[in-house]
Amino acid sequence: MPEVAELAELTSDQPVSVDSFKIDNPILLAIARSVLAAVANPRIDAVVVTHGTDTLEETAYFLHLAVRTVKPIVVVGAMRPANALSADGPLNLYNAVLIATSHASSGKGVLIVANNHVFGARDLAKRDTSAIGAIEGMKYGILAEISGDRVDFTHFPAKPHTVHSEFDLAQVEALPDVDIMFDHQGAGDHLYRASLEAGATAIVVAGMGNGSLSVGARQGALLAHQIGIPFIRASRTGQGIVAPLKSDVALGIIAGNSLTPQKARILAMLAIAHRKSGADLQAIFDRY
Numbered sequence: 001m002p003e004v005a006e007l008a009e010l011t012s013d014q015p016v017s018v019d020s021f022k023i024d025n026p027i028l029l030a031i032a033r034s035v036l037a038a039v040a041n042p043r044i045d046a047v048v049v050t051h052g053t054d055t056l057e058e059t060a061y062f063l064h065l066a067v068r069t070v071k072p073i074v075v076v077g078a079m080r081p082a083n084a085l086s087a088d089g090p091l092n093l094y095n096a097v098l099i100a101t102s103h104a105s106s107g108k109g110v111l112i113v114a115n116n117h118v119f120g121a122r123d124l125a126k127r128d129t130s131a132i133g134a135i136e137g138m139k140y141g142i143l144a145e146i147s148g149d150r151v152d153f154t155h156f157p158a159k160p161h162t163v164h165s166e167f168d169l170a171q172v173e174a175l176p177d178v179d180i181m182f183d184h185q186g187a188g189d190h191l192y193r194a195s196l197e198a199g200a201t202a203i204v205v206a207g208m209g210n211g212s213l214s215v216g217a218r219q220g221a222l223l224a225h226q227i228g229i230p231f232i233r234a235s236r237t238g239q240g241i242v243a244p245l246k247s248d249v250a251l252g253i254i255a256g257n258s259l260t261p262q263k264a265r266i267l268a269m270l271a272i273a274h275r276k277s278g279a280d281l282q283a284i285f286d287r288y
C-alpha cells in the first residue's frame with residue numbers, strides 16, 4: 001500500500017501471529033510488552049497494532065490500561081479477508097496510520113479504527129458476527145469520524161488510561177486467571193464450583209439485565225466469598241451501568257459499572273495482578 005508509506009515511515013515487529021480467538025494471557029502480555037518497547041523507543045512516534053477483530057476489544061482495553069504513554073496507539077482489524085470483494089483491511093490500515101500520525105490522537109488512550117470511525121478502547125465492542133460495521137462504539141465509544149484525510153474528534157475518553165493509569169506491567173510477571181460465567185434462567189452453581197476448584201482468582205458474571213443473578217449464580221457468589229475470591233457483577237445486555245446493590249454487601253460482590261463482562265475481566269486481571277481486593281477493587285471498577 002504505497003499510500004500508507006506516504007503518511008509515515010514504518011517499521012514492523014511481529015511478536016505473535018495467531019487468530020485473536022487463540023490469544024491467552026501470556027500472548028496478551030507479549031503483545032503489551034512489544035508495544036511498551038516500541039513506545040519507549042525515542043525514534044518511534046506512534047504504534048499501530050494489527051489484530052483479529054474477535055477479541056480486539058480485549059487487547060485494546062488491556063493496552064489502554066497498561067501502557068503508560070501519550071504516543072498514539074491504534075489497534076486495527078478487518079472484517080473481510082484480504083481476498084474478498086470490497087476488502088476493508090486496506091482502508092482500515094490506511095486510516096489507522098492516518099490516526100496514528102494525527103496530533104489530535106495524542107493523550108486519548110488506545111484508539112481503534114474501523115469503518116471510518118475512531119473508537120475509544122474502553123467502550124468499543126464487536127457486536128456482529130460478520131457485518132462490515134461489526135465494531136461499534138455503542139453509547140460511549142465513538143471519539144472521531146474520518147472523512148477522506150480529515151479526522152474530526154468530537155469526544156474525549158473521561159476515564160483514566162495510559163499515562164493516568166495506576167497499572168504498571170514492570171511489576172507483573174504473569175496475569176491471573178479470571179473466569180466469566182454467563183448467567184441464564186435455570187442456571188446451577190456447578191460451573192462456579194468448577195471455576196473455583198480450577199483456581200480462578202476472580203469470577204465475572206455476565207448477569208441478566210442490571211447484573212441480576214439467578215439462584216445458581218448467587219450461590220456461586222457465596223462460594224467465592226467463602227474462599228475470598230472476588231465476584232464481579234456485569235451484564236449480558238452489553239451496555240449500561242451495573243450499580244452496587246445493598247444485598248451485595250454481605251457477599252462482598254463488586255459492581256462492574258459500565259464495563260462489558262470481557263472488559264471487566266481485563267480490568268480484574270490487572271487489578272488482581274496489583275494485589276487489589278475488596279473495597280480497593282470496587283474503587284477501581286468505579287474509577288476505570
Ligand SMILES: NC(=O)CC[C@H](N)C(=O)O
Pocket residue numbers: 018019020021051052053054055077078079080
Ligand atoms: N474478521 C475477523 O477479524 C475474523 C476473526 C479473526 N480471524 C480473528 O482472529 O479474530
